[in-house]
Amino acid sequence: MPPLAKVTTAARPPLQPRDASIVPGRYWHALADGRIQxxxxxxxxxLHDGQRGLCFVRARQHDRMVLTTYGRSSGFCVDPVEKKPLNHFLPGTAVLSxxxxxxxxxxxxxxxxxxxxSREIDTLAxxxxxxxIAQAAADLRCRSVAFTYNDPVIFHEYAIDVADACRERGIKSVAVTAGYVCxxxxxxFYRHMDAANVDLKAFTERFYQRxxxxxxxxxxxxxxxxxxxTSVWFEITTLLIPGENDSEGEIEALTQWIMEELGPDVPLHFTAFHPDWKMMDKPPTAPATLTRARQIGIRNGLRYVYTGNVHDAVGGSTWCNQCGACLIGRDWYRLLAWTLDAEGRCRRCGTPCPGVFEPRPGDWGAHRRLVRLSA
Known part of the structure; x- marks a missing residue:
């Protein structure tokens, strides 16, 4: 991994003082019993006074709701946009995450x-x-900024302000989210976003609850x-966990629902699980499971179904739904081929490929770069 990069711009305003991390939050009301909701x-x-929500970052302070982490981050990194994952949104470009x-x-x-x-504010170093953030993205030649690693829903006010600052500089904003919002x-929120990847974690209420x-x-x-x-470009990701949400019946139901409610052109990513946190007892997802899920989605009419977190040139590439030509060849986050014309159409048959494309792909590649923002 490349060394940590320090981004400095002389014209920037000074960093906010630590107290500025607490700002009034929106979307709450007082209850008759003295709590606020x-x-x-x-x-x-x-919440009673001094209590925090389950998200940890929204809290009651006296008689109002506050966001306690405004202007503070667990870190910045320049990634390929495919890592979000977004395969139809500015392919090959860098995103500041x-x-x-x-x-x-x-x-x-x-x-x-x-x-x-995390329950430690010191995480926000x-x-x-x-x-x-908008200036850093411009300095680093990122075409977009992504709110990721944790859900931007909970830092609603900060995410919107960042998105607005980015929009003024022609930089797009990407929400990587579970979609769990009122x-x-x-x-x-989505009036300020340009793209999103939504985690559809499973297709059963039992999984979501348990x-x-x-x-x-x-x-x-x-x-x-x-x-x-909305006009927000969005893609969907489902992490397949062995024995939990990877049955043929559940994948059939999930892909049929997407086809019926969202249509054939919304990209769907089936990605591989690896043991982590409280599910260390589960095995990694077999590549064959991802391939099977992709085949089910295609059989149900979805045109852009991908496999992720594995090396799979077929499952990671974008194929023309009309003539079958490879429009964007990929191996994980590396672009291997590009046969879209300047207007995002197949060069062989002229069929448009849905998405947000520039005349040429970006050349960021698969690497990632940690950055430290400083005055």
């Missing part, structure tokens, strides 16, 4: 648990204002909202 996500945490701490779900298999389940904040401490329907509602009510 957070209305940001379907957990509806009800960052997260904060906490999460509003409690997935037992979380592969970023040291960040999403890197500080940056929205303007600084309707009103969801509508506000493994994630959440519910399935709010996530389905978010996906339908994105498709019907």
């Amino acid at each position: 957070c209305d940001l996500c379907p957990r509806f945490c009800r 960052f997260g904060t701490a906490g999460c509003n779900l409690a997935c037992r298999f979380c592969q970023n648990w040291d960040i999403s389940k 890197d500080a940056a204002s929205p303007v600084e 309707p009103k904040p969801r509508a506000e 493994v994630c401490s959440g519910h399935l329907q709010p996530v389905l509602d978010t996906l339908i909202y994105l498709k019907r009510e």
Whole structure:
């Protein structure tokens, strides 16, 4: 891995002081019993003074809700956008990725648990204002900024401010999210986003309740909202866990629902699980399981079904749904081929490929680069 890079821009404003990490939060109301209720996500945490929600970062301070992590991050990294994963959004380009701490779900298999389940503010070692993040992305020649590692739903106000600062510089904003959010904040949030990858963690309520401490329907509602009510480009990821959500019946139901409710052109990524956090007893996902899931999705009419977290040139590439030509060849995060024309159409037959494409692919490649933002 390349050494840590330090990004400095003389024209930037100074870093916010530590107290600036606490800002008023939106979407809450007072209850008759003296508590206040957070209305940001379907957990509806009800708090006495000094208490925090399950997400850890939204708290009651006297008679208001506050976000306690504004302007602070667990770290910044330049990644290939395919790592989010997004295969139809500015392929080959670099994205500046960052997260904060906490999460509003409690997935037992979380592969970023040291960040999403952190209860230590010291985890947030890197500080940056929205303007600084947008400037850093420009300096690093990133086409987009991604809110990732933990769910941006819980740092709603910070994510929106960063997205607005980026938009002023022509930089896109990407939400990597579980989609577990209430309707009103969801509508506000996605007015500021350009792309999203939504984790559809399984297709049973039992899995969501037992493994994630959440519910399935709010996530389905978010996906339908994105498709019907926004112009946000979005893709879906399902991490297949052996014995938990990888049965043929469940994959049939999941892919049929996507086809019926979202249509054939929403990309779906089936990705490989590796043992982590509270699911160390589960084996890694076999590549054959991912291939089988991809075949089921294609059989049910989905045009862009991918395998991820494995080397699979066929399952990782984009194929023309009309003539079968390889439009974008990939091996993991490396682009191997590009046969789209300047308008995102197949050069062989002229069929458009849905997505957000530039005339030429980016050349960032598969590498990642840790960066430290500083004054």
